[in-house]
Amino acid sequence: MSLAAPLVPQDLEARVLHRDGLMLIIDKPAGLPVHAGPKGGPNLEALFSGLRFGLPRDPALAHRLDKDTSGCLVLGRHRKALTRLGKLFSSGRVGKTYWAVVRGAPAEDEGRIEAPLAKRSPDRGWWMAVDPAGLPSVTEWRVKARAQGLSWIEFTPLTGRTHQIRAHAAHIGLPLLGDPIYGSEPVGGAVLHLHARAVIVPMRESQPPVSAEAPLPPHMAATFSAMGWSG
Structure with missing residues (x-):
C-alpha cells in the first residue's frame, strides 16, 4: 500500500x-x-530540483531509506559534501534513531541484537537474512511503551545494513507492524510502521554536530493516538 500523495x-x-x-x-x-527502480515510476530524486536553493545542481542522496520508511533523509548539496557524508555514514559516525511499532511485547525493556546479515537471494539484493557468514550487524533497542499486543520501540542501528532493523526485529520475535517481508502482514493490512526519527551528523570537525528530528507520519501518528502514546 502506498501512502505518498503526488508531490x-x-x-x-x-x-x-x-x-x-x-x-x-x-x-x-x-x-x-x-x-x-528498474521500471521507473515516481521517486524522491525526481523532485530534487526544488531543493537547489540557489546552487546550480540538485542535491543528491547521502544514504537510503526504504520506500515505506519515513523520516530523516540526508542529502549532500555538492560533490565535496557528498564525499564527506559518504565517509561519515560508512564509518558509522552518523547517529541514527528510528521509531517503530512492533507486534508483541518483549519481556525486557532494552537490549542489543548482534546478528550478521546476508542476502537471502542473489536476485533480490534488498532481501536480507540472519546468516553467520554475513556482515556484522548490530542494533540496540529500547521499549518506550506497550499496549494491546503492540510495542513502541526505539531502535539505534550501529551498522548500516539493508533492512537491518526490519530483519533484526523479526529475528528476536518482534516483527514490525505492517511488514509483509519479515513479518506476516496480510495483503491489504497495516502499512510499515518504521520512522527515521532523528539523525546526528558531525559534518564539521570544529563545530557541533548537526541534528534533526522528523515528526511522525500520519499513519503512525494515528496508531500512537489509538494506543494512547504521546510521541
Whole structure:
C-alpha cells in the first residue's frame, strides 16, 4: 500500500528539517521510493530540483531509506559534501534513531541484537537474512511503551545494513507492524510502521554536530493516538 500523495518539486521545500551550505536533511514521506527502480515510476530524486536553493545542481542522496520508511533523509548539496557524508555514514559516525511499532511485547525493556546479515537471494539484493557468514550487524533497542499486543520501540542501528532493523526485529520475535517481508502482514493490512526519527551528523570537525528530528507520519501518528502514546 502506498501512502505518498503526488508531490511536485516545490512540495519538498516544506519538508526541509535542516539546511546549510553542505547538506540538507528532509522529512521523507512514507510510500515514495528515494530513487527510480528498474521500471521507473515516481521517486524522491525526481523532485530534487526544488531543493537547489540557489546552487546550480540538485542535491543528491547521502544514504537510503526504504520506500515505506519515513523520516530523516540526508542529502549532500555538492560533490565535496557528498564525499564527506559518504565517509561519515560508512564509518558509522552518523547517529541514527528510528521509531517503530512492533507486534508483541518483549519481556525486557532494552537490549542489543548482534546478528550478521546476508542476502537471502542473489536476485533480490534488498532481501536480507540472519546468516553467520554475513556482515556484522548490530542494533540496540529500547521499549518506550506497550499496549494491546503492540510495542513502541526505539531502535539505534550501529551498522548500516539493508533492512537491518526490519530483519533484526523479526529475528528476536518482534516483527514490525505492517511488514509483509519479515513479518506476516496480510495483503491489504497495516502499512510499515518504521520512522527515521532523528539523525546526528558531525559534518564539521570544529563545530557541533548537526541534528534533526522528523515528526511522525500520519499513519503512525494515528496508531500512537489509538494506543494512547504521546510521541
